[in-house]
Amino acid sequence: MALLQIAEPGMSTAPHEHRLAVGIDLGTTNSLVATVRNGIAVVLNDDHGRALLPSVVRYHADGATSVGYEAQARQGDDPHNTVVSAKRFMGRGLKDIADAATMPYRFVDAPGMVQLKTAAGVKSPVEVSAEILKVLKARAEAALGGELMGAVITVPAYFDDAQRQATKDAARLAGLNVLRLLNEPTAAAIAYGLDNGAEGIYAVYDLGGGTFDISILRLTRGVFEVLATNGDSALGGDDFDRRIYCWVLEQAGLKVIDDHDKALLLAKAREAKEMLTEHPEVKVTAVLSTGEFIDLDLTEAQFNAMTASLVNKTLVPTRRALRDAGLEPADVKGVVMVGGSTRVPRIQAAVGEFFGQTPLTNLDPDRVVALGAAIQANVLAGNRQEDDWLLLDVVPLSLGLETMGGLVEKIIPRNATIPTARAQEFTTFKDGQTAMAVHVVQGERELVADCRSLARFELRGIPPMVAGAARIRVTFQVDADGLLSVSARELSTGVEAHIEVKPSYGLTDDEVARMLRDSYDHAREDMSARQLAELKVDGQRLVEATEIALAENGAELLDAEEREEIENLIAALKKALEGDVPQAIKRATEALNKGTVEFAARRMDLSVKKALTGHKIEELDV
Amino acid sequence: MPHDFSRNHFELFGLPPRFGLDAAALEHAYRGMQAEVHPDRYAHAGEAEKRLSMQWATRVNEAYQTLRRPFERARYLLELQGIHAMDPNNTAMPPDFLMQQMEWREALEEARSGRDLGALQRLEQSLRAVAQALQTELEGLLDERHDYAQAAEVLRKYRFMEKLLAEIDAAYEDIE
Numbered sequence: 001m002a003l004l005q006i007a008e009p010g011m012s013t014a015p016h017e018h019r020l021a022v023g024i025d026l027g028t029t030n031s032l033v034a035t036v037r038n039g040i041a042v043v044l045n046d047d048h049g050r051a052l053l054p055s056v057v058r059y060h061a062d063g064a065t066s067v068g069y070e071a072q073a074r075q076g077d078d079p080h081n082t083v084v085s086a087k088r089f090m091g092r093g094l095k096d097i098a099d100a101a102t103m104p105y106r107f108v109d110a111p112g113m114v115q116l117k118t119a120a121g122v123k124s125p126v127e128v129s130a131e132i133l134k135v136l137k138a139r140a141e142a143a144l145g146g147e148l149m150g151a152v153i154t155v156p157a158y159f160d161d162a163q164r165q166a167t168k169d170a171a172r173l174a175g176l177n178v179l180r181l182l183n184e185p186t187a188a189a190i191a192y193g194l195d196n197g198a199e200g201i202y203a204v205y206d207l208g209g210g211t212f213d214i215s216i217l218r219l220t221r222g223v224f225e226v227l228a229t230n231g232d233s234a235l236g237g238d239d240f241d242r243r244i245y246c247w248v249l250e251q252a253g254l255k256v257i258d259d260h261d262k263a264l265l266l267a268k269a270r271e272a273k274e275m276l277t278e279h280p281e282v283k284v285t286a287v288l289s290t291g292e293f294i295d296l297d298l299t300e301a302q303f304n305a306m307t308a309s310l311v312n313k314t315l316v317p318t319r320r321a322l323r324d325a326g327l328e329p330a331d332v333k334g335v336v337m338v339g340g341s342t343r344v345p346r347i348q349a350a351v352g353e354f355f356g357q358t359p360l361t362n363l364d365p366d367r368v369v370a371l372g373a374a375i376q377a378n379v380l381a382g383n384r385q386e387d388d389w390l391l392l393d394v395v396p397l398s399l400g401l402e403t404m405g406g407l408v409e410k411i412i413p414r415n416a417t418i419p420t421a422r423a424q425e426f427t428t429f430k431d432g433q434t435a436m437a438v439h440v441v442q443g444e445r446e447l448v449a450d451c452r453s454l455a456r457f458e459l460r461g462i463p464p465m466v467a468g469a470a471r472i473r474v475t476f477q478v479d480a481d482g483l484l485s486v487s488a489r490e491l492s493t494g495v496e497a498h499i500e501v502k503p504s505y506g507l508t509d510d511e512v513a514r515m516l517r518d519s520y521d522h523a524r525e526d527m528s529a530r531q532l533a534e535l536k537v538d539g540q541r542l543v544e545a546t547e548i549a550l551a552e553n554g555a556e557l558l559d560a561e562e563r564e565e566i567e568n569l570i571a572a573l574k575k576a577l578e579g580d581v582p583q584a585i586k587r588a589t590e591a592l593n594k595g596t597v598e599f600a601a602r603r604m605d606l607s608v609k610k611a612l613t614g615h616k617i618e619e620l621d622v
Numbered sequence: 623m624p625h626d627f628s629r630n631h632f633e634l635f636g637l638p639p640r641f642g643l644d645a646a647a648l649e650h651a652y653r654g655m656q657a658e659v660h661p662d663r664y665a666h667a668g669e670a671e672k673r674l675s676m677q678w679a680t681r682v683n684e685a686y687q688t689l690r691r692p693f694e695r696a697r698y699l700l701e702l703q704g705i706h707a708m709d710p711n712n713t714a715m716p717p718d719f720l721m722q723q724m725e726w727r728e729a730l731e732e733a734r735s736g737r738d739l740g741a742l743q744r745l746e747q748s749l750r751a752v753a754q755a756l757q758t759e760l761e762g763l764l765d766e767r768h769d770y771a772q773a774a775e776v777l778r779k780y781r782f783m784e785k786l787l788a789e790i791d792a793a794y795e796d797i798e
Binding site: 019149150179180223323376379380381382388390391392416417418419420421477479480541542545546549592593594596597599600601603604607608610611612 | 635651653657660668670671675678679686791
């Protein structure tokens with residue numbers, strides 16, 4: 001009789017077991033978490049059966065936080081400490097926030113990214129977003145009954161590098177393993193395309209609470225290829241609310257109102273906008289803290305008139321994206337509408353007129369992004385082996401360097417398929433120059449001052465030479481998350497000065513570490529225990545990945561000695577994982593990582609060969 | 623470094639090194655290759671494989687973008703022959719071609735300032751025809767006659783045409 005096997009608690013068993021992975025739509029107004037269960041993507045609800053989590057975080061004086069509906073309900077009476085739409089501040093300085101004056105927050109203008117003063121101390125938008133992600137992570141783990149292997153987090157396609165980096169940091173702070181940052185319209189296209197068996201050119205028009213994206217994709221069997229993307233990362237449903245809010249102030253003859261009334265009227269404005277999607281006319285009523293009573297009638301026609309310029313503002317990027325893709329509106333086979341704001345009838349009509357067809361609204365515009373992210377997370381976690389699809393996305397904004405005279409030299413053009421890398425050579429300007437300042441910027445404009453500054457660093461140790469003799473190669477690499485890293489080296493003398501910089505928005509590693517500590521202090525969680533747990537998860541994951549790789553190609557790609565060496569490294573890591581010494585686990589993980597470099601290279605070569613022969617066989621078939 | 627990085631772009635996709643390229647075959651090969659090496663295939667793999675996958679996918683994208691565009695493809699073919707067609711020292715252009723360029727530029731300026739969409743479209747059409755003829759000429763020089771010096775000169779002309787067409791695109795944007 002065969003003995004039953006019992007797995008050790010916490011240890012993974014079979015290498016091909018289902019890994020828990022989720023897709024998270026971290027929205028300006030609402031956030032959602034979804035997963036693939038029994039082959040079907042589903043949004044995970046909270047205990048009350050609600051799918052949406054309002055992206056609202058309230059900080060209490062004792063350091064505790066409330067997130068979601070509970071926080072939203074207190075927005076009116078605690079406006080300073082209740083942060084809504086934190087996504088608008090991600091990777092942004094105070095000067096980037098055009099309407100800061102109409103917001104009830106106490107902003108602190110920190111270098112790089114703005115911060116907010118709350119009852120629980122000064123908070124970065126990264127920390128606020130992390131609170132939202134933590135709630136969704138807990139929701140998912142409760143629903144799925146285990147720790148998450150990883151998450152796909154969606155970002156607006158038009159997010160620049162600073163905004164993407166901020167999002168990734170927020171996920172890290174929330175203790176999530178980020179499988180991929182995925183562009184929101186692309187996520188929607190996956191959900192839509194797989195559901196509808198779509199083929200051809202599709203446009204995804206995504207108007208969220210605070211961001212607008214337009215992506216043009218070509219869908220063919222098994223491939224989602226983004227041809228061009230454009231947008232406005234500071235335009236969304238919030239702006240429509242604000243138009244109503246300003247109208248209310250004007251109609252009621254209000255000049256000065258306090259922060260409490262500001263928050264109240266903004267909430268009323270939003271309600272009115274939502275009501276107008278179903279009714280031709282709505283009432284806006286409120287009692288202000290002064291006792292003043294507001295009672296106004298707002299018609300759809302009035303609303304359309306006051307927001308017409310906002311609707312037009314979305315058509316400019318739409319036109320540009322089509323032009324970049326080399327297409328006309330008539331080439332587009334379908335227009336997928338995403339984001340709650342696309343419920344506004346005037347927006348649907350305007351988009352319909354532009355493309356000469358009725359937009360597709362058969363998927364819930366609030367959920368489609370999270371569902372697409374969940375489907376992709378399931379693939380990235382390795383749960384599907386066959387009939388996978390390929391996603392080819394692009395970088396939304398050109399990346400370049402500052403050159404003499406404050407001009408931008410573009411290195412990577414917008415809409416380049418990622419991952420991508422480009423190198424450019426520069427030379428010295430003065431005799432004997434031994435250092436060079438490298439200033440990395442992102443944007444389409446010619447002047448540095450008009451683009452976003454991503455990072456500055458200095459390349460030192462250039463041997464003194466006459467001006468123009470040194471050759472400095474600067475390399476830009478954009479990874480599959482759309483994140484940039486830059487390296488520079490001097491080539492002419494063989495002396496190598498090499499530096500690698502991750503662009504940042506002013507948050508140093510120390511600051512991130514500080515935030516991590518703060519969040520653990522509050523949760524009364526032991527930081528070292530958390531660190532140990534993370535090291536163990538990483539180590540376990542590597543053991544698993546290596547064992548699968550050995551099972552697949554070990555026999556054909558390794559000789560007995562090589563194989564034994566890797567197996568010994570696996571055994572050593574497994575042994576370390578049984579103990580609780582962080583340093584030992586770290587060392588053993590690094591050793592296995594290093595020890596498998598050659599094996600990884602051979603496996604990759606094999607994959608490339610496979611692609612080549614596969615291609616040739618198909619050619620012969622024709 | 624990975625072992626197979628030394629292949630040229632054509633070898634990478636298993637295609638003959640020709641200017642006259644089967645666009646469908648290129649796309650097919652590109653997708654087949656990305657399906658194997660793309661980072662999405664390695665999101666759950668170890669560090670070494672993740673890094674290699676990014677390098678390979680980057681390499682495959684670069685090769686595809688180079689071969690896909692006629693200008694880049696021709697320039698790359700010449701580079702394989704050791705000829706740097708766009709070297710700043712190689713700027714000689716026949717005077718009649720330069721004269722023609724100036725006339726086209728004037729026509730473009732006129733259409734732009736007069737906001738004359740019809741004139742712009744007519745100009746675009748004739749420029750596209752010239753660019754197309756240059757492409758045909760390039761194909762003959764590169765693939766049949768192997769006259770690389772002559773091909774380099776035609777390529778420089780082609781470059782001029784591409785720049786003009788880009789300016790026409792910008793002019794459309796201005797007029798709209």
